[in-house]
Amino acid sequence: MTAVTETAAPATTTLTFAKALTAALGDAMEADKSVVMFGEDVGPLGGVFRITDGLTKRFGEERCFDTPLAEAGIMGMAVGMAMNGMRPVVEMQFDAFAYPAFEQVVSHVAKMANRTKGQVRLPMVIRIPYAGGIGGVEHHCDSSESYYVHTPGLTVVAPSTVADAYTMLREAIELNDPVVFLEPKKLYWSKEQVDLEALRAKFDGGEPDDDASIGRAVIAREGTDATLIAYGPSVPTAIAAAEAAAEEGRSLQVIDIRSIVPFDDETVTNAVRKTGRAVVIAEASGFASVASEIVARVQERCFHSLAAPVLRVTGFDIPYPAPKLEHWHLPSVDRILDAVDDLQWED
Secondary structure, X not given: OOOOOOOOOOOOEEEEHHHHHHHHHHHHHHHOOXXXXXXXXXXXXXXXXXXXXXXXXXXXXXXXEEOOOXXXXXXXXXXXXXXXXXXXXXEXXXXXXXHHHHHHHHHHHOOHHHHOOOOOOOOOEEEEEEOOOOOOOOOOOOOOHXXXXXXXXXXXXXXXXXXXXXXXXXXXXXXXXXXXXXXXXXXXXXXXXXXXXXXXXXXXXXXXXXXXXXXXXXXXXXXXXXXXXXXXXXXXXXXXXHHHHHHOOOOEEXXXXXXEEXXXXXXXXXXXXXXXXXXXXXXXXXXXXXXXXXXXXXXXXXXXXXXXXXXXXXXXXXXXXXHHHHHHXXXXXXXXXXXXXXXXXXX
């Protein structure tokens, strides 16, 4: 009688987006003593969203510590530390709180490698809780990605899944150049079943990862009739729209950009060529935005494959509205489906 060998099932666990980030920070600090975490209230409190919860107790106040309420100072200190062998990870408490540090980002963080002809690199990560969906007041819900992607010298990423939250933060910390890591606030409490040990194993041994997330988009949902292109907080909304469309007999593909800079033209254009129609979805205002850049890139590269112009569903070109009006401002399933209906379908 031949013995049957059973393969053990993956050890999955339910993890939130926030706890995936916490695990990534802790694992990175455990693996590399040059990794330090600092910002406003990130020490014993664990941050406003508790992303750094337990890190000060685990690694001590020299490696996870609070700073004064001075974002420009936080960023300037990170630049100096990165220039001198450390790998700082800084938290800007909210998206719009980062603006006082913007001069440091543009003048020094983004330019240092170019200024020194590559002799001085800045291996640092700027974590920014961003975008809406939490009913926050002014200065707490900006979608500020366009400022950063328009600044050469920065890598800019926006994960949308629990697994990507862990993997992309670990990758960002290991890069030798600065990364703006945009964390969708409304996804902090989202949950998924993930094999955390398998994710951790990707970083054992320090070997380069040929399947790195940074620089690559993914197909989040297959479809044949049109392509929805989204990133960060808009990805779950796009998937919900695709599910709603499926009930009406329309098959929508969903692309999760993940990495805004560098941008994965190949995956996006191949997807659009397959369906011939596309809608780009983002929470930020539409004018001079990441969404408008994606539309331009797709139409330049896929012109002869398009059955209709590429459309956008974005936030409106207004200051971020009060919490009671937020749901009108953000892309919704209905707004996305309305755009899909406008893609010049044949009768």
